[in-house]
Amino acid sequence: MRPVHIFTTAQDNWLIEGVRRALQVHGVQVLVIGVDSAGDLLNHTVGGANTLPTNSLLLPVFPEKQMLTCLRSLTFLSEWRALQQGLFRLQAPCLLWGEAPVIRQVKCRDMPYIPWRVSPQNLGLRVLGGIRTWHAPGGGRFQREMFRSIRLSPREAEVLRYTMEGRSLSWIAEKLGVTSKTAWTHRYRAMNSLGIRRLHELMQLPGGMFCT
Structure with missing residues (x-):
């Protein structure tokens, strides 16, 4: 398997390192990149094209009792959705990680997510499974349901x-x-x-x- 690129809204170094080790346990070479906004993805396109590296995955996080992180993840998802409609179609599989109450705003019927409290081995398996599903025939249905943004009147x-x-x-x-x-x-x-x-x-x- 080619090296895996994980783009996550996590900011804590220990959490980023945990994701890296969760993939390394399965013998996968991985690069975990923290992003503040979807615009940061543009710094990682390859081959002069508007595409992310092969085997990329987006991992916005929704930890309990960390509302700022959760809202940053919601903003990231909203921005990324907007990119799908324009010149930069940065398509990649996306897994939502966490079970904070605000995740109700983005959990859709077909949108996969990972429970926050999960073993490193299980986390690695879920991430790899998400990437494989995306690249399998018909994998585009993996996230046909797009994200709902916060709707306040x-x-x-x-x-x-x-x-x-x-x-x-x-x-x-x-x-x-x-x-x-x-x-x-x-x-x-x-x-x-x-x-x-x-x-x-x-x-x-x-x-x-x-x-x-």
Whole structure:
């Protein structure tokens, strides 16, 4: 098998090293590359073509209680989807790794994912299986269902933005011309869509995530 290129949104060196060793256990030469955005993939195209190396795989991660990492992965998936429609069709198999609540936003019927707590040997087998399925006849169906991005209504995004500015529910309600209960409902629905349960988790996120 040719060398495997894994592009992951993981930022922790120990996690990247863990992925590398999980593949090496199976006798595979592997290069694990951390990416912040789908645009970073353009730095790894080969042969003067808009293609990724053979045996490439995308591995966005969704660890529990790491909301910033999860949202970075969602942003990566959204950007990558956009690339499929333009000049740079950087197609590759993709496995979602993790079970954070926010993964509900991207788990589709045909979208494979790996449980977060999995043995290194099992992780390696799942990654290799994903690559083999992609290259098998009919493998394009492997991810025909594309990713759903976060869908917040303009009002929900507005309520979140004001909340992150430190505004109270009563202030938000008056600003929007609604009752405090309605403002609370908008905030609750938006946070639930993001898999966020506590306000202090919301306050850690960059406000630009919710621009409409």
